[in-house]
Amino acid sequence: MRGMTLSHDVLIVGGGGAGVRAAIAVAEDDPRLSVAIVSKVYPMRSHTVSAEGGAAGVIRSDDSLDEHAYDTVSGGEWLCAQDAVEAFVKEAPEELLRLEHWGCPWSREPDGRVAVRPFGGMKKMRTWFAADKTGFHLLHTLFQTSLRYERIARYDEWYVTKLLVDDGRVAGVVAIELMSGRIEAITAKAVILCTGGCGQVYPFTTNAAIKTGDGMGLAYRAGAPLKDMEFVQYHPTGLPFTGILITEAARAEGGWLINKDGHRYLQDYDLGTPSPKPVLRSMELGPRDRLSQAFVKEVEKGRTVDTPYGPVVHLDLRHLGEKVIDARLPFVRELCRSYENIDPVRELIPVRPVVHYMMGGIHTDIHGATPLPGLFAAGEAACVSVNGANRLGSNSLPELLVFGARAGRAAASFASGAQGAGTTARPAVRALVEDERRRLERDLLHRDDGKEPISAIREEMRATMEESTGIYRSGSALAKAADRLGVLQERFRSARLEDRSRTFNTELVAALELSFMLDVAESIVHCALLREESRGAHQRVDFPARDDHRFLANSLIYRDADGARRVEYPPVTITRWPPGERVYGR
Amino acid sequence: MADRITLRVTRYRPESDTEPAAREYEIPLRKEWSVLDGLNHIKDHLDGTLSYRWSCRMGVCGSCGMTVDGEPKLTCATFLSDHAPGPVRVEPLSNFPVVRDLVVDIGDFMRKLPRVKPWLIRSEQEAPAEGEYPQLPAERAEYEQFSMCINCMLCYAACPVYALDQEFLGPAAIALAQRYNLDSRDRGASERMDVLSEAEGIWACTFVGECSAVCPKDVDPAGSIQRYKFTAAMESLKTLLLPRGMR
Ligand SMILES: Cc1cc2nc3c(=O)[nH]c(=O)nc-3n(C[C@H](O)[C@H](O)[C@H](O)COP(=O)(O)OP(=O)(O)OC[C@H]3O[C@@H](n4cnc5c(N)ncnc54)[C@H](O)[C@@H]3O)c2cc1C
Ligand code: SF4
Ligand code: FES
Numbered sequence: 001m002r003g004m005t006l007s008h009d010v011l012i013v014g015g016g017g018a019g020v021r022a023a024i025a026v027a028e029d030d031p032r033l034s035v036a037i038v039s040k041v042y043p044m045r046s047h048t049v050s051a052e053g054g055a056a057g058v059i060r061s062d063d064s065l066d067e068h069a070y071d072t073v074s075g076g077e078w079l080c081a082q083d084a085v086e087a088f089v090k091e092a093p094e095e096l097l098r099l100e101h102w103g104c105p106w107s108r109e110p111d112g113r114v115a116v117r118p119f120g121g122m123k124k125m126r127t128w129f130a131a132d133k134t135g136f137h138l139l140h141t142l143f144q145t146s147l148r149y150e151r152i153a154r155y156d157e158w159y160v161t162k163l164l165v166d167d168g169r170v171a172g173v174v175a176i177e178l179m180s181g182r183i184e185a186i187t188a189k190a191v192i193l194c195t196g197g198c199g200q201v202y203p204f205t206t207n208a209a210i211k212t213g214d215g216m217g218l219a220y221r222a223g224a225p226l227k228d229m230e231f232v233q234y235h236p237t238g239l240p241f242t243g244i245l246i247t248e249a250a251r252a253e254g255g256w257l258i259n260k261d262g263h264r265y266l267q268d269y270d271l272g273t274p275s276p277k278p279v280l281r282s283m284e285l286g287p288r289d290r291l292s293q294a295f296v297k298e299v300e301k302g303r304t305v306d307t308p309y310g311p312v313v314h315l316d317l318r319h320l321g322e323k324v325i326d327a328r329l330p331f332v333r334e335l336c337r338s339y340e341n342i343d344p345v346r347e348l349i350p351v352r353p354v355v356h357y358m359m360g361g362i363h364t365d366i367h368g369a370t371p372l373p374g375l376f377a378a379g380e381a382a383c384v385s386v387n388g389a390n391r392l393g394s395n396s397l398p399e400l401l402v403f404g405a406r407a408g409r410a411a412a413s414f415a416s417g418a419q420g421a422g423t424t425a426r427p428a429v430r431a432l433v434e435d436e437r438r439r440l441e442r443d444l445l446h447r448d449d450g451k452e453p454i455s456a457i458r459e460e461m462r463a464t465m466e467e468s469t470g471i472y473r474s475g476s477a478l479a480k481a482a483d484r485l486g487v488l489q490e491r492f493r494s495a496r497l498e499d500r501s502r503t504f505n506t507e508l509v510a511a512l513e514l515s516f517m518l519d520v521a522e523s524i525v526h527c528a529l530l531r532e533e534s535r536g537a538h539q540r541v542d543f544p545a546r547d548d549h550r551f552l553a554n555s556l557i558y559r560d561a562d563g564a565r566r567v568e569y570p571p572v573t574i575t576r577w578p579p580g581e582r583v584y585g586r
Numbered sequence: 587m588a589d590r591i592t593l594r595v596t597r598y599r600p601e602s603d604t605e606p607a608a609r610e611y612e613i614p615l616r617k618e619w620s621v622l623d624g625l626n627h628i629k630d631h632l633d634g635t636l637s638y639r640w641s642c643r644m645g646v647c648g649s650c651g652m653t654v655d656g657e658p659k660l661t662c663a664t665f666l667s668d669h670a671p672g673p674v675r676v677e678p679l680s681n682f683p684v685v686r687d688l689v690v691d692i693g694d695f696m697r698k699l700p701r702v703k704p705w706l707i708r709s710e711q712e713a714p715a716e717g718e719y720p721q722l723p724a725e726r727a728e729y730e731q732f733s734m735c736i737n738c739m740l741c742y743a744a745c746p747v748y749a750l751d752q753e754f755l756g757p758a759a760i761a762l763a764q765r766y767n768l769d770s771r772d773r774g775a776s777e778r779m780d781v782l783s784e785a786e787g788i789w790a791c792t793f794v795g796e797c798s799a800v801c802p803k804d805v806d807p808a809g810s811i812q813r814y815k816f817t818a819a820m821e822s823l824k825t826l827l828l829p830r831g832m833r
Contacts, residue, residue, distance in 0.1 A: 041639075041641060041647075041649065042692075042696070042737075044647075044648070044736075044737055045641055045642075045647040045648060045649050046647075047641070047642070047647075049642065049646055049647050049648075049736075050642050050644060050646055050647065094714045094715070095714075097714035097715075097717065097718055098714045100714075100718045100719065101706070101708075101711060101712065101714060101718075101719065102705065102706055103705065103706035103766065103769060103771065103772070105726055105729070105730065105733050105769075106718075107723075107726070108721055108722065108723050108726055109723075110722075110723060111720075111722075112720035112721055112722045112725075113718065113720065114718050133646070133734075136646055136736075137733065140733075144699075144704040144705050144762075145705045145706075147699060147700040147704065147705065148700075148703075148705050150700075156696065179685055179691070208641040208642045208643070208647065209640060209641045209642075209643065210641045241618050242618070242643065242644075244643075244644045331646075334645075335644060335645075338645065338663055339618075339644075453630075453634060454634075455629075455630035455631065455634075497634070498633070498634040498635050499634055499635040499637075501599050501601055501602075501635070501686070502601065503599065503600055503601065503637075503685060503686045504637045504685050504686045504687075504689045505637070506629075506637045506638070507629075507634045507635065507637075
C-alpha cells in the first residue's frame, strides 16, 4: 500500500469520547465529506472507558443553567472562559439526551426518567450516571453508534507521530501502523486532536497507560500554544499503590472521609460542618483542589495512617449498606475487592490524592479551533477553558460531547469552505514526510549509539514532576525541576531502543510517548514557575494568595521554531460572574 | 511466600522467528502485583523487546487478555500470588492469529461488530429537545448484563466452535445484539434477525458454556445465545403458523 495516498477531508486523532463524538458530528454535518479517526488503541479501549461517576447537565425543574455555570466558574476559581461555560451548560443536557436516544443505559428513577446524583462542588443534583461505569457506557454507546456511519473510516492502532504543517496551515499527519510498522502520511484539510490527557507524566495517577499527552506535544511542536498547563488536578481518593480511582460518586452517595482518629477532618478546613446525609457544595462534596489540599495538611499534622505506599486517610462507606453499594457503586466494590482485598461494605477504604485530570491543554476558541489554521482540538487534550483552575467532577464527560460536536462541525465547515481549498499533496509536504520517516527510522529505530533505556528517563521525569508540581509548589523546586527536565531532554536524545522490529513495536511507541511527555512536563513546570500566585489546583507556598491583579489571565505557552519558549497572559473572558470568594459549606 | 517468581512467556517475532518459543524471566513476587505488573517489570527492567497490549490496568478497557497457565484471563485482574510458586505460563489468546509475542489480531471481531447492528434502531429519531425515552429500572435491568461486555475476547479464546469455524459470529457479538434487542427503547430486533439466524449465527453454538465461564464481567454470552435461540424458534413457528398480518 506504500505510495498510495491516504487522504481525508477531516481527520480526527483519537477515538475516545471527544474523537468519536466529533466524527459523528462531521458525518452528520456534511455527508459529502470524507472523515476518519486515527487511534493508537481500538476506540473502545480509549481512556474515556474508565470514567466512573457521571456527567453533569441541568435537567431538573429546581435547577438552572445559571447555577451550573456559577458552580463551574467558582469551582474553577474564575479562570474559566465564561462564554465557553455558558455554551457548555446550555448544550450539555441536549448532548446527554442525544446519547440517551443513541441507547446509553443511564440509570433511572422509579418512574422511568433519567436519574441524577449529587457531585462535588455542584449546588444541585445534575449528574447523570450509568451506575458507576458512566464512561464505559458512554464510550461504547458512542462507538457502537458510530458504526452506523459506514463513511467514518478508521485507522485503528495507528500512532500519530507528527502534524504536517505547510504554508502556515495543517495538511495532515504522519502515522505508524503498529501491526505492520509502515510509516505513512495521512493528509487532510482539517485535523482535530482528541488525544486525551497526560496523567502519565506523573508517577501516581488514575490515568491509563495511553494518557501521555501526545496531542499536546504534537500541537506544541507545530507552533500552536498550550493553555493553563500549570493546572493539574489531584483527585482526593485514589487507591494506594495502583492509583486506581474510587469515584467521587462514593461520597455523593454519602461516603465520609476520616483521618486516623475517625474524625471527618474536612470540617477543619472551612468546608462546612458534618451531617449524616450529604449536603451539596459542603464537606465531602467540596471541590477536589480543596479536598486534596486538606489531605496534605492532615499529613503535616500527623493525622493520617502510614502504609508502605505512603500516608492515607479512609473513605468510609459502611453506613451506606450493601444494597446501596451494589446498586449505585458496584464497580467501587469490585475494584476494592480485586485491588485492595477489602470489602467496602464492611471495611474502610484506604485512599490518597492522585493525579487525575489536566485542566490545561491545546488552546482553542469556543468552536474548538486553535490559532493554527486547519487545526482543531477537543476533550481533555484541549483547553477551551471550561474548567479554569480546577475542574468539577462530572464536567469532563459532557465537555467531550459538547466540544467534540462543536469541533466536528467547525472542522467540517473549514474543510468544505474556501479555507479548505488548496492541495495537501504539495512537494513541501512530501519533504516533511520524508524528514519524519528518516527521524523515526534512522534516529530512533536504527540508532546504534544509544546509551540508556527509556524507562530510566521516564522514571526520573515522573519523580521530578511529583516533587515540583504536586499539590503544593515552590519557586525553588520548580526552578530545579526545569533544569532537570532540560537534562532529561538531552538524555532522551541518546536513549537506546533494544527493539528493532517493525511489527507491533511497543518500545518505539513508548519512546515517542516519552518524548511528548517531556515536552508536556516542560510546559507544566515552566507555566507553574511563572504563575506567582495561588489559584485552584495551582498552590504556591511562596505566593499563597490569589492575585487577580496580575493573574486573572490564562497562560499561553508557545514554542517557536527555534525552540525558544514564550508565555503570554491574555485576560480571562468574563461575561456575567465577576471574580469573588469561593464559598463552600457556609 | 517466596520473593521471586518465574514467568514463562511466549515470544514470537515474525521477522526473525519461524515459530513461537517460550522464554523465562525471573521477577520479584509482590502480593499486590498482577500478571500485568510482572510483564511491565520485564519490559522496563529486563527486556524492552517484549510486546503486549494494556492500558487501563483496572479491568475495563479490555486490552490485556492473554492465556495465563492455560486459561484466558485479563492480566491486569489476575494476580501473581494466585499462581505462585510458578513458573507462570503467559501465552497469547488462543483462536486468534498471533501478530507478535502476546499480541493477537482481533480484526475478525471488529469486522463482525457492525454486522449485528449494535445501535439503537427506531422508526424515527426524535429530537433531544423532546426529552428522554422513558425506561423503567426493571426494563433497564433486562439488558444490563449484556451491556457490560468490554470486548476483551476471552470468550472467543475459550469457544470451541469459534476454534473450528471462524465464520461463527461468536459470543460477544451475539450478546451485544441481544443487548439492543432486549432494550425497551429499541425497535430493531427484526433487522438483526437475519444475521443472527444464519448458519454462522446463533445456531452454530453447541452450548458448551465455556464463554460464560471465562467472562470476567459476568456478561453470560451463553445465556444470551440460548435465550435468542428460543426467540428465534418462536419467530419461525409464528411464520409457519400465523397469517402474515399477525406476526
Ligand atoms: C479513572 C477516571 C475516572 C473519571 N471519571 C470521570 C467522571 O465520572 N466524569 C467526568 O466527567 N470525567 C471523568 N474523568 C475524566 C474523563 O474521563 C476524561 O477527561 C475523558 O474521558 C477524556 O476523553 P478524551 O476523549 O478527551 O480522551 P481519551 O478517552 O483519553 O482518548 C484519547 C484518544 O486519543 C488517542 N491517541 C492519543 N495519542 C495518540 C497518538 N499519538 N496517535 C493516535 N491516537 C492517539 C487514543 O488512542 C484515544 O483513542 C475520569 C478520568 C479518570 C482517569
Ligand atoms: S462477553 Fe465477556 S469474555 Fe466475551 S468479550 Fe465480552 S466481556 Fe470479554
Ligand atoms: S489493562 Fe484494561 S482491562 Fe486490563
